[in-house]
Amino acid sequence: MENWLTKRAALSPNKVALIYQYTDFTFAELNDTVQLYASKLFNDDIKAGDRVAIFTGNSFNGYIATLAVQQIGAEIVFLNTRLSEDELSFQITDSGAKLVLIDDNLDSSQLKNIDVAKTRMSELLSMDRSDSYQPVAEFDNDAVTTIMYTSGTSGRPKGVLQTFGNHFYSAFGMSLNLRINDEDSWVMTVPMYHISGFSIMMRSLLYGIPVYLIDKFDVDYINKILINERASIISLVPTMLKRCLNDLKPGQNFNSNFRCVFLGGGPIDNWTLLRCQMLEIPVIQSYGMTETCSNVVALNFEDAQRKVGSSGQALFPVQLRIAESDADGIGDIEIKAPNVAKGYLNQPELFAAKMTSDGFYKTGDLGHLDEENFLYINGRKDDMIISGGENIYPEEVENVYAKIDGLESIALVGVPNDDWGQVPVAYITVDSDAFLNGPDLIEYGRNRLAHYKVPREFRLIEAMPLTASGKILRRKLDEVEFEVM
Amino acid sequence: MENWLTKRAALSPNKVALIYQYTDFTFAELNDTVQLYASKLFNDDIKAGDRVAIFTGNSFNGYIATLAVQQIGAEIVFLNTRLSEDELSFQITDSGAKLVLIDDNLDSSQLKNIDVAKTRMSELLSMDRSDSYQPVAEFDNDAVTTIMYTSGTSGRPKGVLQTFGNHFYSAFGMSLNLRINDEDSWVMTVPMYHISGFSIMMRSLLYGIPVYLIDKFDVDYINKILINERASIISLVPTMLKRCLNDLKPGQNFNSNFRCVFLGGGPIDNWTLLRCQMLEIPVIQSYGMTETCSNVVALNFEDAQRKVGSSGQALFPVQLRIAESDADGIGDIEIKAPNVAKGYLNQPELFAAKMTSDGFYKTGDLGHLDEENFLYINGRKDDMIISGGENIYPEEVENVYAKIDGLESIALVGVPNDDWGQVPVAYITVDSDAFLNGPDLIEYGRNRLAHYKVPREFRLIEAMPLTASGKILRRKLDEVEFEVM
Incomplete structure (x- = not known):
């Protein structure tokens, strides 16, 4: 497929792509800014196939820098900004990142003693642009574009290799599920360095809808956007949802264009769900992980009320089965889908060990299906x-x-x-x-x-x-x- | 990806899949009927990898039989029912079809003397079902599922090999363009044996929306559906659109859920477009061919008025360029997209000759792009x-x-x-x-x-x-x- 950003800028140049601190950027403006940044990165000797680590919150600079690395055809290594020096050092070394791009407004003291080239995102802006830079013409479904580290039961963290195809099929499955339309926009307050955040950026390019980028979880600011702006979808984890609800004044509610809270990151309590029902805020529960490049299971609008407590059905591109189930039907959740990651960087044997002989990925989660194939999560096989x-x-x-x-x-x-x-x-x-x-x-x-x-x-x-x-x-x-x- | 029909039946069993002569069939019912039919075909010794020719109008039986062949994993060879005995004989022989399934309500005298196994679609229903039949678990993007013949400037007709991936990316590109929603339905009066018709069947499975199947072009009946039912999209060629407009009584218009006429199959005159504007019937012009597995270019709603006469922009998965353009910018239209067919059956060299060294398909059409990359067709390089x-x-x-x-x-x-x-x-x-x-x-x-x-x-x-x-x-x-x- 053609490069998603340049294609989207050609198809809908004047549509809003990004809203940051009440300022709109169209897809044409986003593309121009990203290409300028990419050209400077290219001049700084970042080439296709290199790996560039990104250490950023949900800032405008971080958004631009991340897309710029992708435009060059380099692989993005996302660093969780909450990690310790030891943890970051391992990931930077393991990934062989050529450069770490650091958000200016972020405390990055954990990076100080790590031996790797580092550049503040703003420094790059004063550099020269390259005359020979060209964005990649195509996004190859089989090519890795992002690496996100996950821990696990065994030793070292593992860099999950996510391809363009992974992101594509994830976005496709979600678009069918949520029936994305022209009036939609997505509030991104979950971090860019998690798949829940980055997947919103990719959906924006594919669907042609705006992202409200929120740089920190300021519940007052977020509720202002949900109440006063035209935001229609927000990805939240349960903790965040509860804070948003607690902050609502009596009589207040989200704007009339609001469609749903898209909920990931673990189970939610029934009391919170009940409060959402009373406020008529649809909650779309979902299930996914870094290795499946975002959600593989989600509720849909019609069933949200009827199937409270379920994470929903396997999305269109996804096959899901319960293996080795017990008398109650509870067993191991296994997934086969084109959005299952390509593997673990430098540790292919660990990924292979999680695959069945017929190509299903063993999630390590326990769950069961009801008679209509709706999934209910019953915890972890390990002790995560x-x-x-x-x-x-x-x-x-x-x-x-x-x-x-x-x-x-x-x-x-x-x-x-x-x-x-x-x-x-x-x-x-x-x-x-x-x-x-x-x-x-x-x-x-x-x-x-x-x-x-x-x-x-x-x-x-x-x-x-x-x-x-x-x-x-x-x-x-x-x-x-x-x-x- | 999982088998689209069984997946759709699992995700939305109670949604309407097909409306034929005012009778609704849900996806669960469609799936059950197709699997029963497939089981009988399987018992009649049709296996995965076989080719089965389909000789049908837009009948219910034809719809079921076609999907049944796909469920077995056999390849569907579509026969244009208007062809002569000589033409059909060539295609049946060239494709090596093991069986021709013939619609009962169709004059099939052209097939009489052709030496191939033939079965009337209804005959099969009285046969035994197989106990060992199982639908294919997955639709492999790289596997051929349909073969449609096209003529051309050189000698023999060519069987275009269309894969599941071709149909998938075509449907994906259209869904972004038309912003398909839950209330949509698609009227299929263009023939199933053309890509314009069959692509509607595949979209229905992927999007989960109903098809109004129309067995012959009876303008009175079609207008009744467009006026009185909830039909939202209809694919038409210009001839058909003009007949529908001519048949509208003063003051009559299509139903309130109607969204657009999706127009293919050559240029339309401005007078007809003007009539549609006066009636507030959006016309989405498009451009595509059998070799690109339906549309690669289409207008969108926002630009339909502003860009009258254009076929629109290249859809999201599609790269389009004008090669060897003249002083007016008119040149050869070339396409690169995951929906470009796999090749020509038995004549790979003819397909290879239409591909550029960098993977673009030479359509043989002439056109130009305006400053916003909207395509205008300027005719054919050959004399089609x-x-x-x-x-x-x-x-x-x-x-x-x-x-x-x-x-x-x-x-x-x-x-x-x-x-x-x-x-x-x-x-x-x-x-x-x-x-x-x-x-x-x-x-x-x-x-x-x-x-x-x-x-x-x-x-x-x-x-x-x-x-x-x-x-x-x-x-x-x-x-x-x-x-x-």
């Missing part, structure tokens, strides 16, 4: 915790703490939390002669891990509950007596 | 005539007549016609001692060619106008004195 839309793998956090002298054993679990869905809490046992305390342990974690991964609380216990074979029985931990450290 | 939406290649007709004793030379040209756009007329020179007359020559043609290809009139001239190198100068023929035979 979802906190405010971010995934936390206990093993990764436990490994960081395991190095501490005197800490005998540690087990991380998620405990329910009204604001975040879950928060991580650590149960530990210590040597009798160890001098450890909670605040120090938290400080230790904050120096080495993204803050959302750090246990909120350390709970000292006598002994871990174990299986017959000596493994920790995580689900028994909430029955064990503990003392907060 | 379009009559009522059917393509006629003069060389094919001339070759049939060239065998007649005493007929010295013949040249076919299209002359303007209010009803059909163009009709074919033959200029001939004869030996001085030949006894030929118009009615006999017409009769001769009707026995050997589809009737729409037969010259309406034979015009006797003294001598052909020739180029310096001795080739017939077709465009000078309208200046030559003639006598109607």
